[in-house]
Amino acid sequence: MTADDFLPVDRKQAALGQLLFYDKILSGNKNISCGTCHHPKFGTSDGLSLGIGEGGVGLGTERHAGTGQSRIERRVPRNAPALWNLGARDVHTLMHDGRISAADTYGNLFNTPAEEWLPDGVDSVLAAQAFFPLTSETEMAGGTGENQVSGAVTDRIDNGWPIIAKRVRTIPQYGQRFVDAFHHITAPEQVTIVEIANALAAFQSLEFQSIDSPFDQYLAGNTAAINRAQKRGLDLFYGKADCASCHSGKLMSDQKFHAIGVPPFGPGRTRRFDLMARDVGRLGESDRIEDAYKFRTPMLRNVALSAPYGHNGAHKTLGDMIRQHMDPQGMFDEWTPASANLPKVEWLQHADFLIWQDRAEIERQSRVLASVTPTLSEAEIADLVAFLGALTGSSLDRPEFGVPNTVPSGLAVDLLNVR
Missing domain, CATH: 1.10.760.10 (Cytochrome c-like domain)
Structure with missing residues (x-):
C-alpha cells in the first residue's frame, strides 16, 4: 500500500477530528469517547474480548464495569475492531456483520442501520460508520432515560444526532474550528452531525494509516x-x-x-x-x-x-x-x-x-x-x-497527531501521556 491508495484528507478537518475522537462530549452521559475503546495503546482496540462501554471506568485491560447506578447493564456484544487503513479507497464494507457499506440502497450512497434517515453529505464509508456508536446504548449513548441523546434515539435513530451536534458547536473553540476547516460552514450554528462524522473520518484516515511495515x-x-x-x-x-x-x-x-x-x-x-x-x-x-x-x-x-x-x-x-x-x-x-x-x-x-x-x-x-x-x-x-x-508498522510511535492532553469540552482525556 502507498499513500495513493487512500482518499484525500483535509488536515484541518483531521486536526479537528483528533479532538472529537478523544472528547467524551460525543457520548450521551459525557463519560466515554471513541478513543476509550479504540486507543492506540491497544492497537486501536481495547485489549478486551468484549468491550466495557458506557458506564465503565478506566482504559483498556484495566477498564472495569463501574459501580452503583451508572454501572454497565451489559457488555458490548462484539470485539472492538482495529481502525488501521480504513480510509483506503477500496474499503467498502465495515463492521463484523457488514451492516455499514457503500451502496445506494436508500438514495444517500450508504447502506446503514439509519436507512433513509442517514443525512446527505457523508464523505466516505468510514464517516458513515462514525454515526452509529453515538446511538448505541452500550457503546456511547447510555440507557433510555439517562440523557437527552439516549431518549431521543429511542424514538428514531437519527433524533439524537442534532443534540450531539448542538453540544459540540456551542463550545466556542469547536465552533471556530469548524468554520476554519469546512468551506461551506460560515457560522458555528451551521454545524451538523455530518461535519462531525466527516472530521472523525479524516482524523482516523490520516492517523491510523499504516503502510510502512x-x-x-x-x-x-x-x-x-x-x-x-x-x-x-x-x-x-x-x-x-x-x-x-x-x-x-x-x-x-x-x-x-x-x-x-x-x-x-x-x-x-x-x-x-x-x-x-x-x-x-x-x-x-x-x-x-x-x-x-x-x-x-x-x-x-x-x-x-x-x-x-x-x-x-x-x-x-x-x-x-x-x-x-x-x-x-x-x-x-x-x-x-x-x-x-x-x-x-x-x-x-x-x-x-x-x-x-x-x-x-x-x-x-x-x-x-x-x-x-x-x-x-x-x-x-x-x-x-x-x-x-511483520505486518506491524515501523512508525507507529510517531503518529500524525497522537492523543491530546486536553479537549475543548474540558472533559478528561483517557490516558493523557500515551502518544
Whole structure:
C-alpha cells in the first residue's frame, strides 16, 4: 500500500477530528469517547474480548464495569475492531456483520442501520460508520432515560444526532474550528452531525494509516526487511496455508463473510425479534439463512497489536486464531471461557456463557463451519505468527497527531501521556 491508495484528507478537518475522537462530549452521559475503546495503546482496540462501554471506568485491560447506578447493564456484544487503513479507497464494507457499506440502497450512497434517515453529505464509508456508536446504548449513548441523546434515539435513530451536534458547536473553540476547516460552514450554528462524522473520518484516515511495515518494505524491494521465519510465514500465507484466499489484496481482506466457528459467548448482537443471547453474524443484516454465523474478514496490518481475536475476541493469541482456521470443529469443541479476555462482572457472569446450555443452538453453529484449511505443524504456525508480526508498522510511535492532553469540552482525556 502507498499513500495513493487512500482518499484525500483535509488536515484541518483531521486536526479537528483528533479532538472529537478523544472528547467524551460525543457520548450521551459525557463519560466515554471513541478513543476509550479504540486507543492506540491497544492497537486501536481495547485489549478486551468484549468491550466495557458506557458506564465503565478506566482504559483498556484495566477498564472495569463501574459501580452503583451508572454501572454497565451489559457488555458490548462484539470485539472492538482495529481502525488501521480504513480510509483506503477500496474499503467498502465495515463492521463484523457488514451492516455499514457503500451502496445506494436508500438514495444517500450508504447502506446503514439509519436507512433513509442517514443525512446527505457523508464523505466516505468510514464517516458513515462514525454515526452509529453515538446511538448505541452500550457503546456511547447510555440507557433510555439517562440523557437527552439516549431518549431521543429511542424514538428514531437519527433524533439524537442534532443534540450531539448542538453540544459540540456551542463550545466556542469547536465552533471556530469548524468554520476554519469546512468551506461551506460560515457560522458555528451551521454545524451538523455530518461535519462531525466527516472530521472523525479524516482524523482516523490520516492517523491510523499504516503502510510502512517490514512486509510493505519487502514488497517495495527491500528483501532484508523481513527475517527468515517471517519469510517462511509469508510463503505459507500465500501458499500452503491458503490464508490469502480470504486475506487478499492490498487490504489483506476480501471484505466478505465466512463462518469459521469462533466459539460464542456474551450477549450476542441479536436481531430485534430474537430472544436468544446469540450472534447470528451476517444473517442479522442480510436475512439470508446462508449467511448465518458468518463474519467479515478482518484486515491484518498491525494485527499483532490488537489481541484478542475473532468477532468476539474468543482467542488471546494469533496462534490460537490460526488453529481456529485449521481445525474449526476441534477448536470449537475444546474452547473454554479461560481462552477469552473477559473482565469479571459479577452481575453478568451467568449470562456471559448461557448460550452453551442451549444444545440446539450450539449444534446449529457447528453445522456451518467453514471447510478445514491445510494442516500445519506447530513450527509452521509459529512462522505464520512471525509473518503476521511483520505486518506491524515501523512508525507507529510517531503518529500524525497522537492523543491530546486536553479537549475543548474540558472533559478528561483517557490516558493523557500515551502518544
